[in-house]
Amino acid sequence: DIQMTQSPSSLSASVGDRVTITCRASQTISTYLNWYQQKPGKAPNLLIYAASTLQSGVPSRFSGSGSGTDFTLTISSLQPEDFATYYCQQSYSYYTFGQGTKLEIK
């Protein structure tokens, strides 16, 4: 199985901050990398697919980049509704998720 590792596992930030979350795959996955946001008690919500394509309806402050084994999710200016847990997922060989990054208010 392809292993996905996110860093950091948790992050404290303030409204208006620029935040970057990293995801590393245990082997190359081209750009078969997706990002999800999950709020407590809710289902995950697709933010970005194919490493850098914004899902319809997702605010443009979210962006993704990377290919091969290293990927990033960036939130350009944190809004109050962005405090949540973020997961990366590879869809190159079946599907595996990272352990999540919990984004908390500082």
Next chain:
Amino acid sequence: QVQLVQSGAEVKKPGASVKVSCKASGYIFTRYTIHWVRQAPGQRLEWMGWINSGNGDTKYSQSFQGRVQGRVTLTRDTSASTAYMEVRSLRPEDTAVYYCAKEGQFTGDFDYWGQGTLVTVSS
């Protein structure tokens, strides 16, 4: 609009079975694969498997099926636009929220999710 609506929370005793449903609407059910994802308390999302809603073919996560010893089965009813996930011989460690998700058009992302079904296994 696309919606996946799952059945309600279940409380089961060890050894029982549970069958969770996922009713799809807003798109042609048979055209898109449905995936199932498990999230145990405080744990990461874990892909369980998929079902081809058109022909019923299934694929299970090897690592997941190995851990649950083949106790999970995915099925669908095209006439009802509904996918099902059954777990037999439930154990306390099966306690989790189970999600269904529709696969997107292009690169294996999961673009719509059900609301989740909490299955609690306790004596």
